[in-house]
Amino acid sequence: MxxxxxxxxxxxxxxxxxxxxxxxxxxxxxxxxxxxxxxxxxxxxxxxxxxxxxxxxxxxxxxxxxxxxxxxxxxxxxxxxxxxxxxxxxxxxxxxxxxxxxxxxxxxxxxxxxxxxxxxxxxxxxxxxxxxxxxxxxxDFGGRLTTAMTAHPKEDPVTGELHLFGTGFAPPYLTYHRVTAEGELVDSRPIEVPGPTMTHDFAITGHHIVWMDLPVVFRPGPAGRGGMPYQWDDGYGARHLPSTEAGPEQWLERSTLRDWVWEALEELSPALRLQLVLRHFTTHVTSYERIAAAYGIPVGTVRSRLTQGRTKLAAALAGTADTAHGDTARRTLDSRTQARETLAAAESGHFGALLTERWSPEVALFRGGDRVGGRDLLVRAMDGDIAAGVRQRLVQAIAGRSLAVWEMDIVNPADDPGHCPPAVAWLMTLDATGRVHRLRLFHPQPLRALELLPAL
Known part of the structure; x- marks a missing residue:
């Protein structure tokens, strides 16, 4: 000037x-x-x-x-x-x-x-x-964020998750993202809107994410003249997102903590319930191939069970709509706390004591479809990893009445970066008292060392 x-x-x-x-x-x-x-x-x-x-x-x-x-x-x-x-x-x-x-x-x-x-x-x-x-x-959340990020994300006070979105000047114009309480971006999905609007803010409720898609649209001309690149467009219209019309699969995809969905899942057989949860609620065990590897069954069986599960879920949703529902959000929060306490006990040398206190004495450890041991093997394997300098970091926890899944990143020692695979999922079924009585440890990227597990 x-x-x-x-x-x-x-x-x-x-x-x-x-x-x-x-x-x-x-x-x-x-x-x-x-x-x-x-x-x-x-x-x-x-x-x-x-x-x-x-x-x-x-x-x-x-x-x-x-x-x-x-x-x-x-x-x-x-x-x-x-x-x-x-x-x-x-x-x-x-x-x-x-x-x-x-x-x-x-x-x-x-x-x-x-x-x-x-x-x-x-x-x-x-x-x-x-x-x-x-x-x-x-x-950019470790390379996982590929769009812009809103200046007004929302943190869920119950789960600790961060919900956010990004807008673009070219398709996709609006993208939703979800970040875990631990800071990992685990979910990104485009939201269909007609054009590039000034989507400045949004809202979350206990069960919904709400955008107002309003007719303040991107126009590059004013920006070139030193102004703001947005103008009002009467022809664009206004709409409220998202639609409430959704089938069972969309319901499952969009409502990971809605109590009645989990209540309906509990009505399914264990085989159908577990595979639906892995497919739609986890981060690293969602593909047919990984679900098949985790449970030691053919990929075709996974496809068949998921098809059956979605069909039965529709009936179960209708059948449980008017019944009392458990507090799934609270269960998940409690499970996240238990996961952190379990890792802390392992690092302090008290993993065995924690299992004795909180897990079933008959806990069985599985790899694929085979039982490979029980509590003693699990304690020896964990203590051995800790002694070698391996640490696990919680990425996500989900839980219902009869199951829980903890997804972990693995941090290997600098002098042995290939000691363990980079991630592990703890797939747990719970007894009637809520104690773990069956555990599968599944590595999404297995190493040959996993084959040695029964010999530990």
């Missing part, structure tokens, strides 16, 4: 951007801070660089402000620009017309999920920052 140019309102007075980064410690407190306030209070927003005008209230590089509160004290304040690729001069639209989802201002929101702090801007990837607000870099 030249001298004498009238400053727009968003660049002057109380709205003026902060021109420098600051750090301050042991802040003065007027009055009293409740000692229960323990954490960081963070905010994010556009903050143009000194001497620059990005043309709109909502544009300009993001700046984080934070205050650390603890034991009635304000320990520090600091503000930091988010070092994004856009701030470094990289264009959002490349020369070949593709989009660089890392070249965003990162200027809209900030969240913490699974001990990861993310600065958000709905046009692209989030940026990870440290608890001290220093930029780490763009974050």
């Amino acid at each position: 030249t001298e004498g140019t009238a400053l727009p309102l968003y660049l002057k007075g109380r709205f003026a951007p902060v021109p420098e980064e600051h750090s301050a410690f042991d802040l003065t407190v007027r009055g009293t801070l409740p000692p229960e306030l323990d954490g960081r209070y963070l905010r994010n927003g556009p903050n143009p660089l000194p001497g620059e005008d990005d043309g709109h209230w909502f544009t300009g590089p993001g700046m984080l402000h934070g205050i650390r509160l603890r034991e009635g004290r304000a320990e520090w304040y600091r503000n930091r620009w988010i070092r994004t690729r856009e701030r470094e001069g990289h264009p959002f639209v490349r020369e070949d017309g593709t989009f660089d989802l890392t070249a965003t201002p990162g200027n809209t929101h900030v969240i913490r999920h699974a001990d990861t702090v993310l600065a958000l801007c709905e046009a692209g990837f989030p940026y990870r920052v440290t608890p001290a607000l220093e930029t780490v870099g763009p974050y």
Whole structure:
């Protein structure tokens, strides 16, 4: 801007951007801070660089402000620009017309999920920052996020899962994503909408995800003139998503924690119930081939049972619609806690004691369709892995009255990266008291070492 140019309102007075980064410690407190306030209070927003005008209230590089509160004290304040690729001069639209989802201002929101702090801007990837607000870099959930991410994700207060979506300027225009409480993106699916709209926010309930698809549509022309690239379009119309019309398979796919679906599943035979759960609720054991390998049965049998299961599920859903349903969300949350406690017991040398306390004394360990041992073999195998430096990290837990599934990532020691396969699923059936009495350990990518299990 030249001298004498009238400053727009968003660049002057109380709205003026902060021109420098600051750090301050042991802040003065007027009055009293409740000692229960323990954490960081963070905010994010556009903050143009000194001497620059990005043309709109909502544009300009993001700046984080934070205050650390603890034991009635304000320990520090600091503000930091988010070092994004856009701030470094990289264009959002490349020369070949593709989009660089890392070249965003990162200027809209900030969240913490699974001990990861993310600065958000709905046009692209989030940026990870440290608890001290220093930029780490763009974050794509280990390569699993391939769309932009909304600046307004929603965390389920019961399951701890993070629900989010991404919008695109080309199909798919809207994509739904689900992230586990542990921070792994495990579900992505396109949502059909007629065109690229400004889907700024959405809502979740105990059983539904709701979008409002409204007629504020993407138009690239205004962006080229320094304006916002969205305009009202009377011809687009408005709609509420998703539709409530769904058959049994869609119901199963979309409603992983709806109590009546699980109540209906419990009405099926164990063989049908277990394979439906693996197919529709797990992350790594969903293919026909992996289900067949997990249970030691032909792929054709899996296909047949899934077909039977879906048919019987439709009848079971109708038959249980008016009955009392168990709290599946609470069961799943409890199972997740039990999984973490089980891993903690293993790492502290108390795995055997925990099995004695919580599992059936007649617990049987299976590989495929064969019983290979019981409690003693399981304890020896786990203790051996821990001694070798192997650790498991919970990815997802699901549970009903009669079964539970824990999906784990495996972290091998640096000097023996192939000691174990990279993942394992604990497939458990429960007795009438809720204790594990049958366990299958299935590695989605088995190694030859698994063949040695009966000899351990």
